[in-house]
Amino acid sequence: MTPAPFFTRRRLLKTVFCSSAALSLNLRPQAVKAAAGEDLHLMMIGDFGSMEPSQEAVAKGMQKYLKASGAKPEWLLLVGDNFYKPMPGGLKSERWKTGFEDMYPASVFPGPCPAVLGNHDYHDNKGGEQVQLAYAKQGGTRWTMPAKWYRMELGKLVTFLFIDTNLRSISGGTITAKDGTKIERNSLTADEEAAQWTWLKDELAKPRAPFTVVVGHHPVYSNGQHGDSKELVKTLAPMLQQAGVHLYLCGHDHDLQHLELEGLKTSFVLSGGGGARVRDLTNKDRKMPFGTAVYGFSHLEVNAERIIVRHMDANAKQIHAFEKKLDHSWAAV
Numbered sequence: 001m002t003p004a005p006f007f008t009r010r011r012l013l014k015t016v017f018c019s020s021a022a023l024s025l026n027l028r029p030q031a032v033k034a035a036a037g038e039d040l041h042l043m044m045i046g047d048f049g050s051m052e053p054s055q056e057a058v059a060k061g062m063q064k065y066l067k068a069s070g071a072k073p074e075w076l077l078l079v080g081d082n083f084y085k086p087m088p089g090g091l092k093s094e095r096w097k098t099g100f101e102d103m104y105p106a107s108v109f110p111g112p113c114p115a116v117l118g119n120h121d122y123h124d125n126k127g128g129e130q131v132q133l134a135y136a137k138q139g140g141t142r143w144t145m146p147a148k149w150y151r152m153e154l155g156k157l158v159t160f161l162f163i164d165t166n167l168r169s170i171s172g173g174t175i176t177a178k179d180g181t182k183i184e185r186n187s188l189t190a191d192e193e194a195a196q197w198t199w200l201k202d203e204l205a206k207p208r209a210p211f212t213v214v215v216g217h218h219p220v221y222s223n224g225q226h227g228d229s230k231e232l233v234k235t236l237a238p239m240l241q242q243a244g245v246h247l248y249l250c251g252h253d254h255d256l257q258h259l260e261l262e263g264l265k266t267s268f269v270l271s272g273g274g275g276a277r278v279r280d281l282t283n284k285d286r287k288m289p290f291g292t293a294v295y296g297f298s299h300l301e302v303n304a305e306r307i308i309v310r311h312m313d314a315n316a317k318q319i320h321a322f323e324k325k326l327d328h329s330w331a332a333v
């Protein structure tokens with residue numbers, strides 16, 4: 001495996017020191033770590049719940065990467081399409097163990113694992129979204145989904161706002177199955193949509209950490225197969241811009257992307273290579289810093305001055321990286 005680029009000698013020494021300074025270091029609060037000049041590490045996957053060999057390959061790749069770097073992730077971000085296909089038993093399904101608890105073991109990902117809902121989480125199992133909420137609620141797990149939309153603070157560095165992008169115009173409506181039957185697709189209700197946008201506006205108006213990151217399943221902008229989400233461009237994009245949100249993290253397209261749009265403060269990061277079959281990008285017209293259809297995962301390295309975002313393939317080889325500064329500028333690293 002190619003060593004991770006942040007695996008410098010200085011960092012290696014620091015990591016060795018930190019490890020020998022006791023495991024308790026990793027249990028120190030994030031604010032203390034950050035104040036001590038330590039980076040906080042987050043891992044991210046999207047569109048992973050396929051139970052195909054590719055899901056396991058990416059999971060193993062993340063583990064190899066973390067082992068080589070010595071980084072202890074604070075969180076594992078799960079950006080939706082967490083479970084594809086039928087999940088008999090719901091809350092009692094063995095897929096909770098095989099597809100989450102064991103696939104991303106606590107020894108490597110101590111948690112929490114904040115998750116958002118994707119379209120497959122709503123559609124592949126009737127009431128699937130309620131099952132995912134209930135699994136978090138019953139406790140004893142790193143699976144974190146206190147509501148369909150929620151806020152979490154990463155120490156005093158980053159305010160995370162997790163949203164449910166399964167709007168009626170995106171995930172709802174009636175579709176015709178192959179056998180001709182009409183299927184009414186589940187999504188957020190009109191009331192939920194209104195409540196979520198009010199909540200998001202309120203949270204963005206409240207005091208926030210120096211960095212703000214919004215996480216949803218569907219992309220606002222994407223050069224992948226699904227393209228831009230018109231409703232999110234109309235509704236969400238102005239909120240991100242007005243509030244100076246630094247990053248919008250998502251999945252849905254099965255690829256890895258980094259998009260920058262002229263005049264926009266937010267960098268758009270898509271990490272959808274976690275296990276479902278990858279699909280070639282389709283929009284060749286809009287220039288982007290990076291986009292490729294490959295299985296993989298992402299790594300966020302956070303300190304008080306910048307967030308480094310790294311896209312990694314399933315072999316733990318870095319294929320793209322950039323840093324986002326507090327002033328919203330970005331640069332390749």
Ligand SMILES: [Fe+2]
Pocket residue numbers: 047080081118119120217251252253
């Ligand atoms: Fe999706």
